[in-house]
Amino acid sequence: MRIAIATDAWFPQVNGVVRTLAATVAELDRRGYEVELITPQNFATMPMPGYASIRLAMAPRFTTRRMLGRFKPDVVHIATEGPIGWSARGWCKSHGVPFTSAFHTQFPKYAAVRTGLSEDVFWPVMRRFHRSSRAVLAATPSLEVELRERGIKQVRPWGRGVDHWLFRPTGELHEAIANLPKPILLNVGRVAPEKNLEAFLDANLPGSKVIVGDGPDLDRLKALYPKVHFIGALAGEELAAAYRTADCFVFPSLTDTFGLVVVEALSSGVPVAAYPVQGPIDILGPNGRGTGKEMPATVGVCDDDLEHAVLKALTLDRSAAAVFGQRFSWERATDQFVAAITAARMEVQSRSDHELALV
Structure with missing residues (x-):
């Protein structure tokens, strides 16, 4: 054909x-x-x-x-x-x-x-x-x-x-991110108004907030949030290393149809915190164990209170997240x-x- x-x-x-x-x-x-x-x-x-x-x-x-x-x-x-x-x-x-x-x-x-x-x-x-x-x-x-x-x-x-060979839980860490105060809270994606990043950046959370990506809102957010670590766009092994270095992947978007970065994070063994909206809720399900056949462990948290979602996600099993991420091929x-x-x-x-x- x-x-x-x-x-x-x-x-x-x-x-x-x-x-x-x-x-x-x-x-x-x-x-x-x-x-x-x-x-x-x-x-x-x-x-x-x-x-x-x-x-x-x-x-x-x-x-x-x-x-x-x-x-x-x-x-x-x-x-x-x-x-x-x-x-x-x-x-x-x-x-x-x-x-x-x-x-x-x-x-x-x-x-x-x-x-x-x-x-x-x-x-x-x-x-x-x-x-x-x-x-x-x-x-x-x-x-x-x-x-x-x-x-x-x-x-x-x-x-x-998801590319399971690239986005895997084992391998080298991203050196610059790994040296930041823990826990590492990561977001990957386009730095643009529709991504609702300020909901994450304004949240009262411990550790270090890391943004990987580029976009039209980058300079404005850098100026507003000088304590946030803006790494720029990454790809390949460097991006995979950034994922696996994180303790929690934070996805504040309210407008995505799916959120490919969510499953890349899960496949890398990183639990996810997000709002209960289209995309994250379809991937994680209302109880954080996916939809359809249930997982034995929670791998992410969808909550209207993003701070609560992050704090709970930080307690989840990384190995369970990696197993769940293998579902997506x-x-x-x-x-x-x-x-x-x-x-x-x-x-x-x-x-x-x-x-x-x-x-």
């Missing part, structure tokens, strides 16, 4: 969308699928207003259509609702090629945080974008429910995985992705065969 993947988020960006797509493409390649990537690297780009490190493709319509026309995909997966995503959507509709899409990012909530408007203002655009998609892939059950309630009905599950997640795109292709093929039979 020839699969084109169109995305406005790609390297050198470092975020959950990029890591998810990169891991999925690697697994698709291993399985023998022919994949064409359409990313900002194929275009002249400009910085996203208010977020200079994210580059948006400039006038991508012609090049996107030319690439898709040349590749002749059996199905297209559109990962983002940006300029490349809209261009790929237009090509698919005009050429009768089936496409799936994904709801990686809570754009309405992010836009509400940045503009002060209600998120309801932005949902009509989301409904329009995904309306013609054969399947809208969602990372968690709670996101599936929300999308259906918002009028996006054709939802299918697409979970997430890119092989299983890619099985779900392949099932969705295969169904989209077969639906269109079945319809074409039926129409030919009537001739």
Whole structure:
């Protein structure tokens, strides 16, 4: 099967969308699928207003259509609702090629945080974008429910995985972080207003607060919180070392659809503290033991009182967290992705065969 993947988020960006797509493409390649990537690297780009490190493709319509026309995909997966995503959507509709899409990012909530408007203002655009998609892939059950309630009905599950070799509980520690006063309270991710980092940074907690990541809010938060240790963006073994050096991973976001960093922390043997919202609650469950088959031990805490969640998480068993993190695999997640795109292709093929039979 020839699969084109169109995305406005790609390297050198470092975020959950990029890591998810990169891991999925690697697994698709291993399985023998022919994949064409359409990313900002194929275009002249400009910085996203208010977020200079994210580059948006400039006038991508012609090049996107030319690439898709040349590749002749059996199905297209559109990962983002940006300029490349809209261009790929237009090509698919005009050429009768089936496409799936994904709801990686809570754009309405992010836009509400940045503009002060209600998120309801932005949902009509989301409904329009995904309306013609054969399947809208969602990372968690709670996101599936929300999308259906918002009028996006054709939802299918697409979970997430973790690189268990990289994010493991054994290995070297991050030297600079390891020398800080204990306990080490870590957050990894984009340093941006929608991540609600100030809820963590304002919390009255012992030890050292460490932020790993970059983003448009970095300079402001550095100035406001001089006692917090801002390490900058890390990757690979250095990022893995930062995880395993921590005593607790603190995830204050209220707007993430999943939170890939949560399962990376768990796989590294680090208990998690978070709010009981979409993403963390789907991963950890209401009792901190996950959903479905229960774990014998609590591996994280979801609580409206973030300070209480952190203090309780610091008492949890690190080995249990690592065992729980092993549940998340890119092989299983890619099985779900392949099932969705295969169904989209077969639906269109079945319809074409039926129409030919009537001739």
